[in-house]
Amino acid sequence: MQQHYLDSNTIDTIYFGGGTPSVLSIQEIGSILQKISGLFNISNTAEITLEANPDDITPQYLEELRKVGINRLSIGVQSFFDEDLIWMNRRHNGNDAENAIKHSQDKGFTNLNIDLIYGLPQLTAERWEQNLQKFISLGVPHLSAYHLTIEPKTVFGYYKRKGRLTEVEEEMSLQHYKLLVETMKANAYEHYEISNFCKEGAYSRHNTNYWKQGHYLGVGPSAHSFNGISRQWNVSVNSDYINAVKAGIPCYESEQLSEKDKFNDYLLTGLRTRWGIDLGVIEALYASAYIKHLEKELPRYVRTSHITVSDGRACLTDDGMFISDTIISELMYTEQ
Numbered sequence: 027m028q029q030h031y032l033d034s035n036t037i038d039t040i041y042f043g044g045g046t047p048s049v050l051s052i053q054e055i056g057s058i059l060q061k062i063s064g065l066f067n068i069s070n071t072a073e074i075t076l077e078a079n080p081d082d083i084t085p086q087y088l089e090e091l092r093k094v095g096i097n098r099l100s101i102g103v104q105s106f107f108d109e110d111l112i113w114m115n116r117r118h119n120g121n122d123a124e125n126a127i128k129h130s131q132d133k134g135f136t137n138l139n140i141d142l143i144y145g146l147p148q149l150t151a152e153r154w155e156q157n158l159q160k161f162i163s164l165g166v167p168h169l170s171a172y173h174l175t176i177e178p179k180t181v182f183g184y185y186k187r188k189g190r191l192t193e194v195e196e197e198m199s200l201q202h203y204k205l206l207v208e209t210m211k212a213n214a215y216e217h218y219e220i221s222n223f224c225k226e227g228a229y230s231r232h233n234t235n236y237w238k239q240g241h242y243l244g245v246g247p248s249a250h251s252f253n254g255i256s257r258q259w260n261v262s263v264n265s266d267y268i269n270a271v272k273a274g275i276p277c278y279e280s281e282q283l284s285e286k287d288k289f290n291d292y293l294l295t296g297l298r299t300r301w302g303i304d305l306g307v308i309e310a311l312y313a314s315a316y317i318k319h320l321e322k323e324l325p326r327y328v329r330t331s332h333i334t335v336s337d338g339r340a341c342l343t344d345d346g347m348f349i350s351d352t353i354i355s356e357l358m359y360t361e362q
Contacts, residue, residue, distance in 0.1 A: 031243050031253055037066045039232035040074045043100070044249070048078035052087070056094040073098055073137070073231040080118040080126035088133040098137040099130055100170070106160045107153060110146060115181065127164050138166050139230065144202040145173040145194050154202050158209045167228035171206050172221050173199060200348060207344050218300045220347045237295045256282050289316050290358045297354050302341030319359050327353060 040062065042055070050058075055076070062068065075098040076091060083101070091099075103123040105111055111119060118126075123140075130138055140161065144154050161169055176182045176193060185191035194202075207217060215223040219237060222230065236242060241253045247267040250259045258280035261267050270277030283291070289312050296303040309317045324340055327333035332346035332353060342350055 031251060031258075032066075032241055033253060034241075035067050037062065037068045038072055039235060040068070040072060041077075041232045042075065042096075043077040044246070046079055046082075047076055048082035048087075052090040052094060055091070055096070059095050075100055075139075075230075075232060077102065078126075080122045083126040083129060085129050085133060088130055088135065092134060097135075098139070099135050100139040100141065101126055101130070103127075103140040104143045105146075106157055110143075110149065110153075113146065113148065114143070124160075124164070127166060131165070136167070137228070139168040139170055140166055141170045141172065143172050143174055144206065145199050147192055147194050149194075149202070151198070151201050151205060155205055155209065158206065162209075162213050167225040168230065169210065169215065169223045170221055171223070173203070203348050216300070217344070217347075220298045220342075220350055234299075237299050238301070239292060239295060251278075254283075254288075256280050257287075285312060286359055288312075293357055294354055297340070297342055297357075298350065300341065302339045304339055305335075306338045315361070316359055319361075320357065323357055327357075 040059070042050075042058075047055075059074070074096050076096045077100045079102050083099075101123070103126075104114055104116060106120040106123055108119045111123075127138065127140065142157055142161065144157075174182075174194070176186050176191070182191060186193070210217060210223040215225060217223050218229060219233070222233070224230075236252075239254070242251060244251045244260065247260055247264050248262040250257065252258075258278045260278045261270065267277050281287075289308070292308070293303060305317065305320065308320065320340070324333060324335060327346065328335060331343055332349070334341050334343060342353065346353055
């Protein structure tokens with residue numbers, strides 16, 4: 027355990043995520059939290075999140091989670107429609123998803139997030155809007171909404187190669203996205219990050235720390251860490267990771283961050299959020315070439331209404347967020 031990687035011994039957020047941490051027993055979760063508290067000082071107001079599948083959530087499990095210190099849940103709903111869930115090969119159904127949310131609320135979990143997915147080939151605009159309205163009716167304070175991505179080494183990637191799956195057309199993707207943004211704004215949810223919306227003050231503190239260039243330590247196979255000076259990533263094979271930990275040898279690779287790396291990281295994380303990037307910070311912390319680069323490149327996106335510049339901050343508009351990957355990659359500094 028590399029507790030000295032972080033420059034502070036006080037932990038403000040803990041996040042059980044990646045994979046399916048809700049398959050862990052209460053004893054296992056409690057043991058992990060106990061180990062962390064032995065190595066770090068955990069803030070009395072720390073946000074401690076567990077990602078969970080709806081079918082893992084029972085009233086008894088929720089009661090026990092609260093007892094060991096979990097105070098925020100992120101529930102992988104994906105859709106409230108059985109047809110979509112079957113297509114995505116999910117174990118739960120729409121009724122399970124709704125019950126998981128209601129059980130969590132009944133057991134005192136007011137700090138809740140759910141995930142929904144749009145951009146599915148068979149998802150009509152009408153059904154996507156019904157998904158959003160169901161979310162709103164349940165009174166959940168935070169939504170993470172992701173466009174379906176088809177990775178090569180997944181079952182969807184296999185289906186695509188075999189011609190059994192066609193990605194949704196961009197026009198429909200845009201329609202889904204605009205419905206998302208308009209519906210959430212109309213119901214007083216703040217669009218504070220490309221894929222994230224919340225009621226006032228209900229930000230994900232853990233992810234906001236990441237987007238604001240805060241430091242973090244990742245534990246477990248494939249987990250990433252960042253401390254402003256270096257970036258490191260753990261080995262991905264479970265057995266290799268376990269054997270390395272048992273032997274007390276490094277189980278990660280790392281790289282020192284150059285000035286260009288730090289600038290590009292700042293762009294990548296900052297422009298994802300409503301707070302954008304602070305041009306004054308860039309001018310103060312980086313060589314003059316970087317601010318000159320932005321002064322040259324930003325105006326064309328301002329002209330197309332994809333970026334706004336106000337009070338020394340550059341932020342993506344809603345239209346800009348839809349094509350954020352393209353904009354951010356083109357704004358990155360590439361000269362040696």
